[in-house]
Amino acid sequence: MSKILMITGDFVEDYENMVPYQALMACGHTVDAVCPGKKAGDTVKTAIHDFEGDQTYTEKPGHNFALNATFADINADDYDALYIPGGRAPEYLRLNDAVIEMVRSFFVADKPVSSICHGPQLLAAAGVLEGKRVSAYPACEPEVKLAGGTYVTVEMDEAITDGKLVTGPAWPAHPALLSQFMALL
Structure with a gap:
């Protein structure tokens, strides 16, 4: 079985993390x-995003999610794959140089990567989307395109795979996203 790194942070989308x-x-x-x-042992606060007929998603308090490893102690070479959840966490995680380098290392090593919803914001900031077909939350389309990727519109319960990158627009895509990701592991 595979060893997977999940990079998460405060106000990650609850379902996309849990x-x-x-x-x-x-x-x-x-x-x-x-x-x-x-x-390890610290928590991140999550947020629950829902689709309730408004022009964008709504946000409600989620759970406290306990981390089980320490960012400063990990080495990306020890992992077989990377998973990046969405929510608001990617927005600030993309400002961290160590996170950016870690994300790039998975692409350089040609390892499977999966990201959902706003997670591709982090991929765009890492400069790894050039020539890739990518799905994400629709509000991330400009960032995907500016990063050289092709934004692909799919239904909220669908995901796409391009090489070793699996992406989807939001948590309703979990069955498709996880099935495609696990097929690469």
Whole structure:
């Protein structure tokens, strides 16, 4: 089974953090969830995003998610794959040079990467989307295009794979996203 790194942070989307974390472990994979500036046992606050007929998603308080590894102690070479959840965390994680270098290292090593919703903001900032077909939350389309990727519109419950990159627009895509990601592991 694979060893997967999850880079997460405060106000990550609750479902996009919790569901893949638990599903991947239930399937026998090891998942180390880390956040810059925090250590194993610390928590990140999550937010629940929902689609309730407004022009954009709504946001409600989620859970406190306990990290099980320390960002400062990890080495990307020790992992087989990378998962980046969405929500608001990618917005600030993309400002961290160590996170950017870590994300790039998975692409340089040609390892599977999966990202959902606003997670591709972090991929765009890392400069790894050139020539890639990418799905993301629709508000991220300009960033995907500016980063040289091709934004692909799919239904909210669909995901796409381009090489070893699996992306989807939001948490309703979990079944498709996780199925495609696990096929690469």
